[in-house]
Amino acid sequence: MEKNGISQAAPKPTGHLLIAHGALAGEMLNVLEFISGERPNFRALTIDHALDVDKARKIVEKAVDEMMGPAGVLIYTDLFGGAPSNIALSMLGEKNIEIIAGVNLPILLRSTTLSEDLSLPEKAGTLRNYGRDNIFIASEVLMGKGKR
Amino acid sequence: MEKNGISQAAPKPTGHLLIAHGALAGEMLNVLEFISGERPNFRALTIDHALDVDKARKIVEKAVDEMMGPAGVLIYTDLFGGAPSNIALSMLGEKNIEIIAGVNLPILLRSTTLSEDLSLPEKAGTLRNYGRDNIFIASEVLMGKGKR
Numbered sequence: 342m343e344k345n346g347i348s349q350a351a352p353k354p355t356g357h358l359l360i361a362h363g364a365l366a367g368e369m370l371n372v373l374e375f376i377s378g379e380r381p382n383f384r385a386l387t388i389d390h391a392l393d394v395d396k397a398r399k400i401v402e403k404a405v406d407e408m409m410g411p412a413g414v415l416i417y418t419d420l421f422g423g424a425p426s427n428i429a430l431s432m433l434g435e436k437n438i439e440i441i442a443g444v445n446l447p448i449l450l451r452s453t454t455l456s457e458d459l460s461l462p463e464k465a466g467t468l469r470n471y472g473r474d475n476i477f478i479a480s481e482v483l484m485g486k487g488k489r
Numbered sequence: 490m491e492k493n494g495i496s497q498a499a500p501k502p503t504g505h506l507l508i509a510h511g512a513l514a515g516e517m518l519n520v521l522e523f524i525s526g527e528r529p530n531f532r533a534l535t536i537d538h539a540l541d542v543d544k545a546r547k548i549v550e551k552a553v554d555e556m557m558g559p560a561g562v563l564i565y566t567d568l569f570g571g572a573p574s575n576i577a578l579s580m581l582g583e584k585n586i587e588i589i590a591g592v593n594l595p596i597l598l599r600s601t602t603l604s605e606d607l608s609l610p611e612k613a614g615t616l617r618n619y620g621r622d623n624i625f626i627a628s629e630v631l632m633g634k635g636k637r
Binding site: 361362363364365368369371372375376390418419420421423426429430433439440441442443444445446447448450462465466469472473475476477478479480482483 | 509510511512513516517519520523524538566567568569571574577578581587588589590591592593594595596598610613614617620621623624625626627628630631
């Protein structure tokens with residue numbers, strides 16, 4: 342925040358919460374920060390395979406509440422239908438969140454440059470499209486037909 | 490292999506090699522194996538941030554050669570344009586590989602059920618499409634408009 346000269350009274354920015362199986366979320370955040378620098382409004386949660394679902398839900402809920410501001414929280418999960426994703430899903434409707442399932446690194450990099458002027462659903466839509474457009478086969482890109 | 494009653498003389502299956510920044514590839518493979526069981530024809534390489542590019546290329550090349558059989562090797566990278574991806578790109582044309590950039594967990598899960606009857610480019614295309622189709626916004630899926 343200080344970099345942009347914004348005072349401490351600025352409204353809380355969008356929260357970005359990664360939840361995934363095992364240590365995957367933490368490792369994705371490590372790579373994101375290696376490439377793009379420290380991200381104070383991002384957090385990663387380890388959903389341990391042995392963790393009881395109710396306990397896991399409490400951990401996720403606490404993190405969402407801590408990050409929640411007027412702009413809401415974007416949640417990134419590894420796999421639609423997986424336990425981490427299902428835990429996030431159980432909060433849809435209760436909290437001001439959007440969940441992007443099937444996260445890849447391009448999505449996370451794009452999330453660091455989102456305009457705060459977009460609504461939360463608009464942010465989620467931008468990231469989904471960017472993530473889809475940035476999965477490609479290298480040989481096709483080199484032949485100029487990688488984008489669809 | 491033993492599960493399907495295939496003899497040891499069966500041709501080497503497609504190799505699947507994950508390369509990504511830091512420890513990300515290893516963590517993705519951990520989650521894949523947690524969900525889908527042990528994957529003997531998958532490997533993950535840690536491309537350490539401090540590693541010299543020439544040394545990293547040798548590590549990747551050695552792994553590709555060890556996994557190479559008639560069906561070739563599929564390489565998954567975290568980000569097109571990142572160092573791990575560029576190392577793989579430098580081998581296109583030299584070796585029977587296809588590179589899928591922007592990998593997510595759905596791609597890896599789908600890769601475990603690919604028909605060996607497909608060509609290597611067909612396998613890569615199937616995975617790219619599946620990965621794209623499995624990034625979505627949970628709230629839209631629940632409202633029945635998540636697929637495009």
